[in-house]
Amino acid sequence: MVRLFSYGGTGMVDRIKNRTEWQDWFKRLSWPAASREKAWLERILWEDIFRETIEKEGSIDVKAIADLLMRIKSGEPVEYVTGKSHFFGMIFQVGPAVLIPRPETEELVDWVLTDFPIRPIAVADLGTGSGVIPVVLKKKRPGWNLYGLDVSTEALETARSNARSHHCTIHWIHADLLDPEIAGNFPHLDVVISNPPYISREETNLMSLNTSHEPELALIVNDTDPLLFYRRIVAFAEATGAHTVYLELNEFLTDAYRSWVGNLLGWQAGFRVDMQGKTRMLRLTRGH
Numbered sequence: 698m699v700r701l702f703s704y705g706g707t708g709m710v711d712r713i714k715n716r717t718e719w720q721d722w723f724k725r726l727s728w729p730a731a732s733r734e735k736a737w738l739e740r741i742l743w744e745d746i747f748r749e750t751i752e753k754e755g756s757i758d759v760k761a762i763a764d765l766l767m768r769i770k771s772g773e774p775v776e777y778v779t780g781k782s783h784f785f786g787m788i789f790q791v792g793p794a795v796l797i798p799r800p801e802t803e804e805l806v807d808w809v810l811t812d813f814p815i816r817p818i819a820v821a822d823l824g825t826g827s828g829v830i831p832v833v834l835k836k837k838r839p840g841w842n843l844y845g846l847d848v849s850t851e852a853l854e855t856a857r858s859n860a861r862s863h864h865c866t867i868h869w870i871h872a873d874l875l876d877p878e879i880a881g882n883f884p885h886l887d888v889v890i891s892n893p894p895y896i897s898r899e900e901t902n903l904m905s906l907n908t909s910h911e912p913e914l915a916l917i918v919n920d921t922d923p924l925l926f927y928r929r930i931v932a933f934a935e936a937t938g939a940h941t942v943y944l945e946l947n948e949f950l951t952d953a954y955r956s957w958v959g960n961l962l963g964w965q966a967g968f969r970v971d972m973q974g975k976t977r978m979l980r981l982t983r984g985h
Contacts, residue, residue, distance in 0.1 A: 828856025893926035
């Protein structure tokens with residue numbers, strides 16, 4: 698076993714049978730991280746993988762644990778290693794075919810829920826990925842009619858699985874957001890939400906190691922216009938009658954977004970910063 702997974706003292710074990718043994722093993726682990734990060738990692742791995750494994754099998758193979766930790770050390774996101782992500786107080790299945798839900802997406806969902814506290818509406822999430830947005834909205838607003846669209850069949854499989862796990866009925870649509878005919882797949886809508894691709898091919902060298910493991914299809918704009926998907930989303934909203942659009946933004950394109958919305962006819966724009974003070978959200982509204 699490599700040095701990373703060795704620890705001092707006696708009592709080396711091949712299998713771990715309970716939380717106490719797991720914590721003791723992990724505490725002695727030579728791991729290149731701050732103590733707070735190490736404690737977080739210990740808890741996440743236990744809750745999302747090893748506790749269930751011990752309940753089913755009675756113990757954990759230490760070598761199997763080491764293999765998982767090597768994947769994390771190489772830069773693979775913890776969420777992909779565990780296959781789970783926590784979002785809005787719920788647990789969702791994730792994998793390399795979908796983006797890992799971010800805190801700013803929780804803020805965007807909360808914005809929608811705050812704006813529409815009571816009346817039933819029809820909502821479409823474009824580029825739904827793991828389906829966290831429509832599933833959370835359906836759980837919080839059971840009377841809403843929810844749609845999730847994605848071009849990736851693998852992503853939609855994950856989204857469907859998440860909807861089943863949370864006992865939600867969502868209308869899933871396999872289609873390309875850039876297809877000008879996709880509005881025909883939807884009835885009249887009230888609200889459109891999207892976290893579209895907004896990273897240009899030239900910006901990929903600025904991506905973090907973790908982000909580089911996520912699907913390019915959901916991140917990269919293969920076009921000279923980084924606002925390509927945003928323009929398409931507004932056209933889709935107009936075609937389906939939607940009166941409100943919520944969008945996640947690239948923090949480095951704020952000036953481009955402001956210039957764009959300044960030329961939109963019939964729409965009013967409201968930007969919002971996230972908990973880190975970055976301009977990451979936009980709401981577009983028109984009369985209804």
